[in-house]
Amino acid sequence: MAVTPFMICIIMIVTLGTFGLPIGHAMIVSSIAYMFMAGVDPGTAAEQILNGLFNSYVLLAIPLFILAADLMNIGSLTDKLLNFCLVLVGRFRGGLGHVNVVANMIFAGMSGSAIADAVGIGRIIIGMMAKDGRYPVAYAAAITAAAAVIGPIIPPSIPMVVYALVSDASIGYLFLGGFVPGVMLGLAFMVTNFIIARKRNYPVEPPIPLREVPKITINAFPALMLPVILLFGIYGGVMTPTEGAAVAAFYALLASALLYRSVTLPQLYEAILNSSKATTSIGMLIAGAMAFNYVVTIEQIPVSLQHFIGGFQLTAAGFMLLVNLLLLVLGCLLEGTTILLVVVPILIPTAKALGIDLVYFGVVVVVNIMIGLVTPPYGLLLFVVANMTKQSLGSIVREALPFIVAALVVLAFITAVPEAVLWLPQIFGYKG
Amino acid sequence: MSNQLIEAGRWLRRRAEDVSVALLSTMFAVFIIQVFFRYVLNDPIGWSEEVIITTWLWVVLWGAAFVLRESEEIRFDILYSNVSENTRRILNVITGTVLILAYVASLPAAYRYVSFMKVEHSAYLRVPINWMYSVFIIFSVACIARYCYLVYRAFTGAKQPETDPAKIGD
Numbered sequence: 073m074a075v076t077p078f079m080i081c082i083i084m085i086v087t088l089g090t091f092g093l094p095i096g097h098a099m100i101v102s103s104i105a106y107m108f109m110a111g112v113d114p115g116t117a118a119e120q121i122l123n124g125l126f127n128s129y130v131l132l133a134i135p136l137f138i139l140a141a142d143l144m145n146i147g148s149l150t151d152k153l154l155n156f157c158l159v160l161v162g163r164f165r166g167g168l169g170h171v172n173v174v175a176n177m178i179f180a181g182m183s184g185s186a187i188a189d190a191v192g193i194g195r196i197i198i199g200m201m202a203k204d205g206r207y208p209v210a211y212a213a214a215i216t217a218a219a220a221v222i223g224p225i226i227p228p229s230i231p232m233v234v235y236a237l238v239s240d241a242s243i244g245y246l247f248l249g250g251f252v253p254g255v256m257l258g259l260a261f262m263v264t265n266f267i268i269a270r271k272r273n274y275p276v277e278p279p280i281p282l283r284e285v286p287k288i289t290i291n292a293f294p295a296l297m298l299p300v301i302l303l304f305g306i307y308g309g310v311m312t313p314t315e316g317a318a319v320a321a322f323y324a325l326l327a328s329a330l331l332y333r334s335v336t337l338p339q340l341y342e343a344i345l346n347s348s349k350a351t352t353s354i355g356m357l358i359a360g361a362m363a364f365n366y367v368v369t370i371e372q373i374p375v376s377l378q379h380f381i382g383g384f385q386l387t388a389a390g391f392m393l394l395v396n397l398l399l400l401v402l403g404c405l406l407e408g409t410t411i412l413l414v415v416v417p418i419l420i421p422t423a424k425a426l427g428i429d430l431v432y433f434g435v436v437v438v439v440n441i442m443i444g445l446v447t448p449p450y451g452l453l454l455f456v457v458a459n460m461t462k463q464s465l466g467s468i469v470r471e472a473l474p475f476i477v478a479a480l481v482v483l484a485f486i487t488a489v490p491e492a493v494l495w496l497p498q499i500f501g502y503k504g
Numbered sequence: 505m506s507n508q509l510i511e512a513g514r515w516l517r518r519r520a521e522d523v524s525v526a527l528l529s530t531m532f533a534v535f536i537i538q539v540f541f542r543y544v545l546n547d548p549i550g551w552s553e554e555v556i557i558t559t560w561l562w563v564v565l566w567g568a569a570f571v572l573r574e575s576e577e578i579r580f581d582i583l584y585s586n587v588s589e590n591t592r593r594i595l596n597v598i599t600g601t602v603l604i605l606a607y608v609a610s611l612p613a614a615y616r617y618v619s620f621m622k623v624e625h626s627a628y629l630r631v632p633i634n635w636m637y638s639v640f641i642i643f644s645v646a647c648i649a650r651y652c653y654l655v656y657r658a659f660t661g662a663k664q665p666e667t668d669p670a671k672i673g674d
Binding site for chain 2 (some may be wrong): 352402405
């Protein structure tokens with residue numbers, strides 16, 4: 073077999089990536105090398121990256137959703153929300169574990185980023201759980217990481233914005249499609265927590281006196297209103313998801329500054345700086361993918377793959393099974409946005425040819441890739457909670473295993489039953 | 505390196521961070537203005553999208569050039585974080601050199617493309633596109649300089665950057 077420029081490009085990405093070059097740079101460098109070898113003007117890399125970033129308006133939701141979550145975390149919105157969840161589910165066995173999951177489900181309704189959720193909620197709840205050794209720290213870290221997976225599945229969702237970019241599926245319907253799977257994941261994690269808590273006799277939280285409940289609810293009200301405003305805004309047809317993201321960030325800022333009076337200027341600066349850094353990290357991956365996807369397109373890789381898979385006479389179900397296995401393996405090794413930007417676009421033409429609905433496909437893919445955030449050895453959420461708690465990755469992974477299994481059960485279910493994903497979008501008029 | 509140089513470097517980084525914060529704040533503010541004009545005053549404005557999209561482009565490339573630290577970049581570090589200091593040096597020299605070669609070799613072509621875009625202007629504000637796109641040249645040059653420094657550090661024995669998030673302090 074002759075060595076083609078494309079093969080060299082792939083080998084370079086893998087080698088440079090494995091040797092520790094940031095993935096965005098690895099993709100840009102390898103694409104430039106390809107352009108030289110294939111006789112394409114190397115200025116094409118600049119053209120692809122600049123035009124790609126300049127013309128994808130939907131991507132603007134990403135910095136804004138990141139900012140919204142960071143602003144909520146500096147204000148005490150998160151604390152108030154946790155108090156409210158304590159009232160709801162604290163009195164069950166393993167109460168704080170349930171509080172963790174439910175807080176993540178509500179938080180998921182305003183934030184689109186799993187990392188922001190793990191940091192924002194974990195910052196407080198890991199301390200609550202580990203206090204006086206009531207829960208092992210590793211368990212607190214594990215359930216925090218697992219529960220944060222729900223964040224980008226319940227709308228809004230940054231990965232779904234990225235998927236919408238590569239698939240042209242509607243962001244609005246993708247968001248709706250994630251709702252039921254997100255709630256199912258939450259319930260699955262609560263059942264898992266309940267079983268473990270009973271076996272290990274984890275504590276129950278003291279009941280909160282009834283007279284304090286109205287006050288706690290009123291305190292949490294501004295935080296609880298945010299998902300409502302966001303969803304009504306977007307699905308009432310008032311705002312685009314991108315504008316919704318801006319309004320969410322604005323609301324978080326106002327609520328923190330005016331209602332809770334807990335924001336100082338240095339904090340605000342820090343939050344915006346953090347958001348801009350997170351934006352840059354993801355943006356560099358997108359830039360790299362823009363350059364690399366040009367290479368993939370002129371090499372007609374998606375079409376070749378479609379013919380290749382066509383040769384196996386795969387059914388839609390068989391293809392979905394293969395996709396899930398492939399993405400789960402990749403999710404153990406690669407960062408999620410990279411998979412979404414590089415691998416998923418190659419799969420989409422085949423999915424289309426097999427008659428698979430692209431909203432259903434997108435939600436399954438996002439759920440799968442989010443599970444990849446907690447699967448070792450490469451799981452961003454595991455790194456985040458390990459860094460927060462200073463526990464070894466190994467001990468956290470051991471505690472996270474039952475939650476990973478629970479998530480896989482949900483993934484298998486939504487893959488097998490597309491209605492679980494498409495039911496809600498169809499109520500809102502999706503004709504898929 | 506002398507202390508003054510390190511101090512100057514820190515000062516410059518903080519100013520670069522100021523720019524990132526200003527860019528993202530501008531994006532956010534203009535978004536709010538846009539929503540306000542469209543839905544409250546019922547009088548949509550066109551220039552806002554151009555400002556927003558330009559700030560997005562700049563946040564990404566400016567940040568990648570000057571603000572993001574080594575530990576904050578997204579990378580696949582299973583190998584890198586598990587090898588000895590000396591092996592890290594070798595890896596950094598290899599990846600850094602390849603990056604420098606690619607970015608230097610493509611810089612003239614990238615410059616030609618960006619300066620060619622002066623023939624196009626944005627739809628509302630009539631700003632020449634080459635101004636908006638100039639950040640790519642800044643990005644390329646900064647990355648070349650940065651990786652030259654990283655390769656230099658790999659040779660001179662300074663401690664190699666840590667990438668495992670579990671080992672980096674808060």
